[in-house]
Amino acid sequence: MPILFKNVNYQYPDSANGVFDINLEINEGEFLAVIGPSGSGKSTLLKMLSGFAVPTSGSVILDGKEITRMPPEKRELGIVFQSYGLFPHMSALDNVAYPLKIRGLAKTQRRAMALEALDRVSLKKWASSMPLSLSGGQQQRVALARALVFSPKALLLDEPLSALDAALRVEMRDEILRVQRNANIATLHVTHDQEEALSIADRIAIMQAGRIIQLGTPKELYDKPANRWVASFIGQANLWNGKTGGQKNHVETPAGILRCDTGNYSPGTPVTVMIRPESVVPGIKPGQPTSNILQGHIHADRFLGSTRRIDLKIKEALLRMDTLSREPFEQVTIPIEAIKLLPAE
């Protein structure tokens, strides 16, 4: 197991803040993203892996070896920061070769390995450029090459894309994932950006108030959020207070009684009803079952280019839906499988 946090707690001195009950495994070659709002504990978790904070209790294990109290420079981790952290007076090549220099490798070998690492991030021909003459994306690729050149045991990415503009960020996601897959290295990626985590990670850990409150694949988190807060943190969601109906597989909602899978909830149980906006279908699909067809009126209609976001007033409820349709409609269908029940709050 490349990275393992075992019963880890950390409390800042003279404060109730920190991280609590962290049990997390990152497998060989796995890309794990940690997301959560500001102050949820992401940086603290990273600091315990990189060695800049020592847990109050519990252990951190890297490649089967306990590193809980090991100094940062001994940990053999590749780290990429938001601020790149490149030496401005050194060429791209010398920056990438630097970790090899401090490990005592001979100059010719350093040069060859650094060139190969630059090649892996498609920057070989920029080897002699100085960092400030490179674009933000190129500088971040140099930082990535430098983090991987000495074949570290794991890769830590601390908000590596947040200094880049939106289009470049999307391009660099693919680049980071490609390089990570080629290196087949366990990776912990801390980000504020939910969409980035969904698009890049094998699994995501969501933190809130110092705890991991859900850990799963992007699809699991999106389709089966553990609670209302996770549902609204990951993507958009209609979240209504409801109650499972007397009739099996029905739920009472502010928009009326809807058919859905009530799973293990017994009749009369208060629940949160989750419906993702893109799962609502405009009109009635010919040949579809006739359940969950609702009549409403359009409260707000926004054209967003790739989608049209509509708020539909249905009885007491406001139903947000995203659709590609540009046609007028007054009825919508909520497919049975689009309705998810979460615990009431």
Ligand SMILES: Nc1ncnc2c1ncn2[C@@H]1O[C@H](COP(=O)(O)OP(=O)(O)OP(=O)(O)O)[C@@H](O)[C@H]1O
């Ligand atoms: N030096 C400190 N002393 C006391 N409390 C701290 C200290 N540093 C951080 N904290 C608190 O510990 C908790 C976790 O902070 P942390 O920086 O790990 O969160 P984060 O998720 O990385 O936030 P951000 O996204 O803003 O970087 C927060 O409540 C924060 O206020």
